[in-house]
Amino acid sequence: MKAKIYIVTFLFICTLISCKKETFTDYKFADRPIALPCNDLDSKLYNEALLSFEQDILNFFGKDKKTNLRISYSRFLRLASYNRVDYKKIVSEHSLKVFEALKKDTNLWETNNATTHLNYHGKLMDCISKNVKSADLKTTLNALLTTNSMSAKLFSAPIASNYNAVINDKALACYVAFDLYYAKLFDVDFSKPESTTK
Numbered sequence: 001m002k003a004k005i006y007i008v009t010f011l012f013i014c015t016l017i018s019c020k021k022e023t024f025t026d027y028k029f030a031d032r033p034i035a036l037p038c039n040d041l042d043s044k045l046y047n048e049a050l051l052s053f054e055q056d057i058l059n060f061f062g063k064d065k066k067t068n069l070r071i072s073y074s075r076f077l078r079l080a081s082y083n084r085v086d087y088k089k090i091v092s093e094h095s096l097k098v099f100e101a102l103k104k105d106t107n108l109w110e111t112n113n114a115t116t117h118l119n120y121h122g123k124l125m126d127c128i129s130k131n132v133k134s135a136d137l138k139t140t141l142n143a144l145l146t147t148n149s150m151s152a153k154l155f156s157a158p159i160a161s162n163y164n165a166v167i168n169d170k171a172l173a174c175y176v177a178f179d180l181y182y183a184k185l186f187d188v189d190f191s192k193p194e195s196t197t198k
Contacts, residue, residue, distance in 0.1 A: 024048065024101035028094060035170035038127035042105065045123065046174065046181075049102055052095045053177040056142040060090045070167050073176070080152075080180045087181075087188045099185050109183075116181040120150045124178060131171035137162065152179050 027044070034043045036050075054069060061072040079085045102108060107122045114161040119125065128155075129145055132138040142156055144150040159166060159176065166172045 017077070019139045024098065024180045026094070028052070030052055036127060036131065036174050038123070038131070040123050041127060045098070045101060045105075046178075049095075049098045049182060050093065050170070050174050052098050052179045053181050055179075056090050056092050056095050059092070070164065073166050073173075074160075074163045075165070077156065077163050077176065077180075080176075081160045083153075085180075085184065085186055088190065091185065091188075095182075096185075096190070099182055102182055108178075109186075111186065115151055116179060117186045119153075120145060128171045128175050132175075133169040133171065134162065134165045137165060137169075139174065151190070152183070156180060 018023050023042070024045050025047055029048055030044070032047065032051055035046050036046060037043055054072075057072040057076045058067070058069055059069050061075045067075075076085065076090075108119055108124055109117050110119045111117055125145065129138070132141060137158060141150075141155060144154060155175070159172060166176060
């Protein structure tokens with residue numbers, strides 16, 4: 001009888017552990033190189049998030065087929081710096097699935113923060129701050145983080161004026177994707193239909 005109880009308990013614990021490790025499986029960009037390889041991060045999921053975001057802005061801003069990712073970043077960052085991004089129009093179903101998986105990462109978010117939902121003291125921001133290539137932007141980012149002054153509003157302006165750096169710097173691209181895109185999705189009510197009035 002005791003053996004059965006031990007076996008049932010063991011199986012129950014194994015089930016709980018395996019459920020807890022359930023990860024995102026609907027990868028569209030798994031064959032692409034990891035943009036931000038840092039220890040202790042879910043690099044595969046974060047890479048999927050970045051590439052899905054880039055596909056979203058390219059699809060939205062590149063409707064004329066002449067627009068490339070550089071122009072898409074420029075347009076997105078300009079709107080983001082003025083807080084005028086219409087996330088409902090830009091976000092794809094795939095990015096929403098990725099966002100649902102990202103929401104389960106407790107180190108990534110500060111859901112009770114009124115300024116941002118991205119955890120500026122988390123592992124992702126630590127990795128980004130160490131890997132930014134542009135010396136000026138790295139100095140600005142680290143100064144904002146060190147003085148606890150970091151905000152999307154303060155850091156998006158220098159990025160928007162230097163959007164070319166984002167194309168060649170995947171650490172900056174990850175910052176844009178996570179703080180100016182996915183963190184903002186927390187505040188969008190996707191259950192309400194889009195307004196057709198202007």
